[in-house]
Amino acid sequence: MFTPILTILRHPASRRKWLTIISGALIVFGLTALYGFGLRGLWAASMLAAAFVAGSDIAWRAFHALRIRHFSIELLVTVAAVGALFIGEYWESAAVTFLFMFGAWLEARTMRQTRGALADLLKAAPEVATVIRDGEPVEVPAASVLLDEIVLVRAGGRIPVDGEVTEGSAAVSEAAITGEPIPAEKSAGSHVHAGTIAENGVLRIRATGIGADTTLARIIRRVEEAQEERAPSQRMIERFAQWYTPGIMVLAIGAWAVTGNLPLALTLLVVACPGALVISTPVSIVAGIGRAARSGILIKGGQHLEHAGRINMLALDKTGTLTEGKPSLTEIVPLGGIDRAELLHWTAIAESGSDHPLGRPIIEAARAEGALPAADKVEELAGMGLVAEHDGRQIAAGNRRLFDHLGISFDAPAEAALAGVMGRGRTPVIVALDGKLAGILGLSDQPRAMAAAAMAELRRTGINRIAMLTGDQPQPAQAIAAEIGIDEVHAALMPEDKLALIRQFQAEGHHVAMIGDGINDAPALAAADTSIAMGAAGTDVAIETADIALMADDLLKLPEAIAISRATLRNMRQNLVIALLTVVGLLAGVFSGDVHMASGMLIHQLSVLIVIANAMRLMRRPRRDRPGSQSRPLRPVEA
Ligand SMILES: Nc1ncnc2c1ncn2[C@@H]1O[C@H](COP(=O)(O)OP(=O)(O)OP(=O)(O)O)[C@@H](O)[C@H]1O
Numbered sequence: 001m002f003t004p005i006l007t008i009l010r011h012p013a014s015r016r017k018w019l020t021i022i023s024g025a026l027i028v029f030g031l032t033a034l035y036g037f038g039l040r041g042l043w044a045a046s047m048l049a050a051a052f053v054a055g056s057d058i059a060w061r062a063f064h065a066l067r068i069r070h071f072s073i074e075l076l077v078t079v080a081a082v083g084a085l086f087i088g089e090y091w092e093s094a095a096v097t098f099l100f101m102f103g104a105w106l107e108a109r110t111m112r113q114t115r116g117a118l119a120d121l122l123k124a125a126p127e128v129a130t131v132i133r134d135g136e137p138v139e140v141p142a143a144s145v146l147l148d149e150i151v152l153v154r155a156g157g158r159i160p161v162d163g164e165v166t167e168g169s170a171a172v173s174e175a176a177i178t179g180e181p182i183p184a185e186k187s188a189g190s191h192v193h194a195g196t197i198a199e200n201g202v203l204r205i206r207a208t209g210i211g212a213d214t215t216l217a218r219i220i221r222r223v224e225e226a227q228e229e230r231a232p233s234q235r236m237i238e239r240f241a242q243w244y245t246p247g248i249m250v251l252a253i254g255a256w257a258v259t260g261n262l263p264l265a266l267t268l269l270v271v272a273c274p275g276a277l278v279i280s281t282p283v284s285i286v287a288g289i290g291r292a293a294r295s296g297i298l299i300k301g302g303q304h305l306e307h308a309g310r311i312n313m314l315a316l317d318k319t320g321t322l323t324e325g326k327p328s329l330t331e332i333v334p335l336g337g338i339d340r341a342e343l344l345h346w347t348a349i350a351e352s353g354s355d356h357p358l359g360r361p362i363i364e365a366a367r368a369e370g371a372l373p374a375a376d377k378v379e380e381l382a383g384m385g386l387v388a389e390h391d392g393r394q395i396a397a398g399n400r401r402l403f404d405h406l407g408i409s410f411d412a413p414a415e416a417a418l419a420g421v422m423g424r425g426r427t428p429v430i431v432a433l434d435g436k437l438a439g440i441l442g443l444s445d446q447p448r449a450m451a452a453a454a455m456a457e458l459r460r461t462g463i464n465r466i467a468m469l470t471g472d473q474p475q476p477a478q479a480i481a482a483e484i485g486i487d488e489v490h491a492a493l494m495p496e497d498k499l500a501l502i503r504q505f506q507a508e509g510h511h512v513a514m515i516g517d518g519i520n521d522a523p524a525l526a527a528a529d530t531s532i533a534m535g536a537a538g539t540d541v542a543i544e545t546a547d548i549a550l551m552a553d554d555l556l557k558l559p560e561a562i563a564i565s566r567a568t569l570r571n572m573r574q575n576l577v578i579a580l581l582t583v584v585g586l587l588a589g590v591f592s593g594d595v596h597m598a599s600g601m602l603i604h605q606l607s608v609l610i611v612i613a614n615a616m617r618l619m620r621r622p623r624r625d626r627p628g629s630q631s632r633p634l635r636p637v638e639a
């Protein structure tokens with residue numbers, strides 16, 4: 001009999017719930033006694049008991065806050081409730097404490113719901129996994145899967161670990177991570193994430209990330225941290241409340257001194273409670289961040305959300321962001337007597353030491369024609385290219401800047417060849433062997449399928465300036481920009497040039513978001529008001545460093561992220577207005593004599609709930625119609 005009561009009392013949430021219920025029951029009992037049977041004494045005793053039951057918890061919290069020199073809302077309520085008892089207003093005191101407790105309970109409940117997006121994410125990870133041990137499939141708790149163990153996932157099953165597919169193929173829905181509704185085809189060699197679902201087919205997966213070390217776990221941790229992190233406006237309100245609460249005390253004492261009306265002074269304490277004000281910002285932020293997480297958009301905290309909501313300019317890197325980042329080798333122009341195959345071979349040897357996107361198609365083409373030895377030594381020069389050595393020969397591959405830097409001059413045929421490659425809108429990779437020009441390779445990259453639609457959507461969202469910042473040459477950059485509807489192009493940039501441009505945009509008064517991937521983007525990303533990473537599900541570094549990480553490799557998430565941030569800012573402002581108007585209205589009501597303690601508390605608690613309900617609208621925000629989303633094909637198998 002005693003143990004359950006003790007457990008209830010020890011758990012603060014359920015204790016508060018029971019205290020509220022008991023005090024509510026006492027109030028009903030007291031009212032029945034008075035109006036049903038005219039028992040005034042029983043009425044007073046019940047109200048006193050109700051005030052004591054609900055008030056004890058409030059007073060206890062007020063006392064704890066006071067010990068760390070914090071003037072809490074609970075302190076205002078406690079003083080008002082005790083004062084009301086003191087002047088014989090038993091009903092007022094009981095009603096105020098009960099309503100306060102009841103409101104706090106509803107508030108906690110709805111706040112939990114607002115954090116619901118996270119609960120959805122948590123549910124994405126299955127609790128059991130089937131692993132192959134001694135050749136036999138066995139069911140084990142997902143947390144006890146070991147690294148490198150083979151996990152079996154059947155059709156319709158949730159994947160319990162991060163890993164690499166070793167056998168089988170399936171369409172995998174990654175919605176939990178990326179918010180992407182269309183499943184991706186996965187087969188041997190593909191990477192899969194914990195929490196995603198194999199919609200059909202059977203997969204065998206070698207575990208590479210388990211337990212707390214999966215992308216899903218990292219996202220959940222980051223969302224939790226983000227929801228806790230205080231936004232600047234929130235800090236401002238908290239500082240304000242630190243002054244406001246004692247200020248109200250002084251005002252109430254002043255009103256009492258001037259009017260001699262103690263009930264009025266006590267009512268002031270109740271109605272001026274900054275409850276709705278204090279909660280107005282955090283509740284919007286929690287809802288906004290949760291809403292974004294559902295779409296696979298990780299906003300790293302209230303501060304970043306506020307910044308993102310103010311963005312009016314966007315800078316994008318080209319290679320890998322606006323384009324697929326998988327260029328194809330479209331032409332090979334040998335110079336000075338070397339043959340085509342040899343030019344390709346030497347260039348590929350040099351590129352084998354780099355993982356720049358330009359190198360990949362060159363290496364692939366050379367491999368298709370024969371064995372490819374590795375370079376003995378490679379030196380990469382950011383924004384220019386690279387210099388390598390192999391078999392005693394020196395190979396240089398890169399852009400014009402590299403050759404100016406190396407002091408290698410261009411003769412007339414070389415100039416003509418370079419102009420030709422660039423004139424066709426291709427990115428040139430110029431190659432020299434032992435200090436002598438050997439040829440030019442032309443590469444062309446595809447813009448992403450959704451790039452043009454995303455830019456149009458961004459402009460509709462109100463981003464009126466969009467600039468491409470690229471290390472590539474002006475002609476190929478212009479060609480891509482024209483295709484996707486960007487008119488401002490800054491090309492042939494060194495990493496520090498990208499940084500300088502971001503600073504310049506800011507100096508012109510823009511709030512700049514930058515999205516990029518390469519090392520050449522890092523300084524610019526750091527300087528931008530908001531840094532955004534795309535396709536972050538694959539790279540944990542991006543999840544950790546960007547202010548906003550788009551889990552999917554999908555440019556359309558960009559306008560969505562900005563729209564959610566804006567909607568959240570708007571929501572915060574609405575909440576502030578609701579909170580302030582309520583307090584002003586209540587104060588006016590108190591001085592005109594229309595509002596008393598219990599009704600004041602009721603209206604105040606209602607305003608808190610309205611603020612929460614308003615924030616919850618953010619969660620229900622419907623998905624935007626995504627242009628072309630119906631006709632989108634399955635995403636290709638990821639390498
Ligand atoms: N490994 C490489 N091989 C050949 N050229 C290179 C290499 N690395 C860099 N370059 C040259 O330097 C230029 C700038 O490279 P950088 O990585 O700064 O930008 P990018 O990838 O071309 O474009 P973006 O800035 O849009 O990502 C390239 O366009 C290319 O001309």
Ligand SMILES: [Zn+2]
Nearest residue numbers: 317319517518
């Ligand atoms: Zn790049």
